[in-house]
Amino acid sequence: MSVASPAVSFPTTTFSFSCQTQTATFGTASQKVKIGNPILGGVKLDINAQTPATDNWTDGAKNYSYKDSAGAGCTNGQMTISGGTFTQTAGANVPTYTMPGGAFTSTSPVTLLNNTSTTAWEAELTGYTLARRSCRAS
Amino acid sequence: MRKRLQTLGPLLVVSILLFTHASVFAQAGSMGIAPANPLVGNLRSRSIFIHTLKGGETVEDGVRVFNYSKEARTVKLDAVDSIAAVDGSFSCKQNSEKKTEVGLWIRLSVKEVVVQPGANETVPFTITVPKEAGPGEHGACITAQDTKNIGSKSEGGIALGFRNAIRVAITVPGKIVKQLNIKNIAIGRNDKGNYTVSPVSKNTGNVSLDATSRAQLKSIFGQQTPVQKATYPVMPGATTGWAFEFKRPFWGGVYKAQVSIAYDSDTNTYIGDTTGQERKVRASTGYFIMVPTWQALVVEIAVPLALVFILITFLRRRRLRRLAHKRLQKYTVAPGDTVMSIAEVHGIDWKQLAKVNIIKAPYLIEYGQTLLLPQPKKRLRHRRAERKGSWVVDDASPKTPTEQPAPLPGVPQPPAVAPVAPENTWQAPIAQTQPLAPVPQRYPVPPHIPNPAFPEPEEPDFPDWRDGASDEELRTLGVLKDSATMPALSSSWNLEADEPTSPKPKNSTRPKVVKRKHHAKLRLSAQHARSDCRKF
Missing domain, CATH: 2.60.40.1820 (Immunoglobulin-like)
Structure with a gap:
């Protein structure tokens, strides 16, 4: 049985001359991110565009950025990642971790999980919110 | 112009970087990578590549690739520069980004390896530090990505790709600053x-x-x-x-x-x-x-509010009591007055009168004492002519004189007294066209009417001890037994007759015995007054 490639879908939006935000969920119940730290150490999970310098959205006529913070992200487009739930599935001790998230402002990746625990554990990550700012219509 | 945004075409393709900087290996998509040659005695080298190299030096190392799936995996390997993530933590650049720094120092023997299911492969690589490399730490990453995990651009959103990466830390010795x-x-x-x-x-x-x-x-x-x-x-x-x-x-x-x-x-x-x-x-x-929890907030707000409310209520009541005291009528006790009689005259409850004036049992008052007269609970209009025994409740009905009760047989009736406009009726003032008749400041003391039903006991006539009591009198009082005779009292002040004393000086002042008849009379009057009240 084949498994579909993981993907995150944003809803289509009819917009006018205003800045709108579309949201999608990364790590749904059917597409959980499984992560583990089987040996004493830490694990870090980052997310970035495959080609950070040039990747963007397009409606066929105009391209919109994902990492432009101008105009609170409304000028050219910006994506923000926030939230997320860490559900430990294995391991005796609760690991020390943070889930910073953040907004793309440059070619730098955004950290989804940062763990420095020295104990073995496994967990599932779900419920990250990907918020994409729609740009003003030209 | 309304335009429908279509998320089509070459959209954002995101790759997930599963990066380890301290664990032994990285695993994503049923595969993992780890340093092939960790340093002895350095646990961190089991998770990340640690090298100390001078400028121009070259070292050989290797990365081990694991396949935990049930089918063969083709894994793409690469070395990339490091980059700080948005939060400042260590991260790796994407494979598509051009290498400009330490990523150029690492050369992998192969860029792609096929790993059989359940097996692992070691891929050698070399690190060559440029001669001009400055002292300090230089970072890079070695990445491994299953070729099946490379996402493709799709409609309606973003496709996800997963890769593993291991940190490479190369320290060039020299002036090291730790700050x-x-x-x-x-x-x-x-x-x-x-x-x-x-x-x-x-x-x-x-x-x-x-x-x-x-x-x-x-x-x-x-x-x-x-x-x-x-x-x-x-x-x-x-x-x-x-x-x-x-x-x-x-x-x-x-x-x-x-x-x-x-x-x-x-x-x-x-x-x-x-x-x-x-x-x-x-x-x-x-x-x-x-900020406290909402439960604590409720308590922290409710308790002070309740205390403030209690305090305000207490102060308000005290203020009202003080005002009430100021507005209370004052009455000066006249001879013959009792608590009961004063209460009856003014149409108030004798217990209330005693409470206001803090008079406790046996409810004794003194001539000349000033009492505060509380307001009656029920308006009882007292008319002097009706003080003999009738009361009229002050209601909206027109006032009609009530019948006088039948006088007690054998009881002398007091002289009729002309009705006087009551002074202390506590009614709202009514506009008068003529001045009110002057009223006396206090009510006259009602005459004492003995009640034959309760004959007053005769007051015993206590003999003056100075005169000496006769034997008969002593026997009557029970002091002497039958045949005993009281020795005669000495005429001297000193009753101890055995000792010679000097004769009593003449014209000496003898202490007076104050008979407390007034006290007894008041007590009996109170009893008598209570008995009258019982008739009503």
Whole structure:
């Protein structure tokens, strides 16, 4: 049985001359991110565009950025990642971790999980919110 | 112009970087990678590549690729430059980005390897440090990605790709600077309502530091929360931090955050080595308010409000009592007055009269004493002519004179007294066209009418002890037994007749015996008055 490639879908939006935000969920119940730290150490999970310098959205006529913070992200487009739930599935001790998230402002990746625990554990990550700012219509 | 945004075509394709900087291996998509040749005695080298190389030196190393799936995997390998993530932590550039730094120092023997299911393959690589490389730490990453995990652009959103990466730390010896400062401490609240303390530190040195950060909250009264600790690497030149979460205290309070960050300050040691030479930097915030839980908030608001309400009510009642005392009529006790008689005359309850004037049993009052007359609970209009025994309830009905009760047989009737406009009726003043007739300041004392039903006992005539009592009188009083005879009293003041005394001087002043007849009369009058009341 084949498994579909993981993907995150944003809803289509009819917009006018205003800045709108579309949201999608990364790590749904059917597409959980499984992560583990089987040996004493830490694990870090980052997310970035495959080609950070040039990747963007397009409606066929105009391209919109994902990492432009101008105009609170409304000028050219910006994506923000926030939230997320860490559900430990294995391991005796609760690991020390943070889930910073953040907004793309440059070619730098955004950290989804940062763990420095020295104990073995496994967990599932779900419920990250990907918020994409729609740009003003030209 | 309304336009429908279509998320079509070459959209954002995101790759997930599963990156390990301290664990033994990285695993994603049923595959993993790990250093093939860890350093002896350095546990960190089991998770990341650690090398100390001079300029121009070359070292050989290898990366092991694991396949945990049930089918053969084709894995793409690459070396890329490091980059700081948005939060300042260590991260790796994408494979599509051009190598400009340490990524160029690493050369993999192969870029792609096929790993059989359940097996692993070691891929050698070399690290060559340029001669002009400056002292300090230089970072890079070795990445491994299953070719099946490379996402493709799709409609309606983003496709996800997964890859693994291992940190490569290359330290060029020379002037090593280990310096870390705390820039600020951010206080915030997360979605769960708890407070986060995020110390932000900057590595101003040229090597990475494994910083052990500790955070604690301290209340204004000295209470402290448990210390929270985390150890994380801070890259040279990077500003990064850690968010510590503190549960919101039930009662809230005023707290400040205290933070300390410790790191190994020995410049001769590198990643994974500790000598115990620790340097600690400290910082704290000012006091801030931690909001209590809603349950505590209810108590903290309700209790003071209740106390304030009680205090206001107490003060208000006291003020009303004082005002009431000022408005109360005053009455001066005349001879023959009793508590009961005064209450009857003024149409008030004798118990209330006693309570207001704090007169306790046996309810004795003195001539000339000033009493406060409380307002009657029921308006009873007392007419002097009706003081003999009838009362009229003051209601809306027209006033009609009531019948006088039948006088007691054999009881002499007091002279008729002309009705006098009652003074203390406590009614709202009515506009008068003619001046009111003057009224006496106090009511005359009603005459004492003996009640034949309760004959007054005769007051015993106590003999003057100075005159000496006869034997018969003594026997009557029960002092002498039958045949005993009281020895005669000496005419002298000194009753001890055995001792010779000087004769009593003439014209001496003898102490007077004050007979408390008035006291007894008052007591009997009270009893008599109570008996009259029982008729009604």
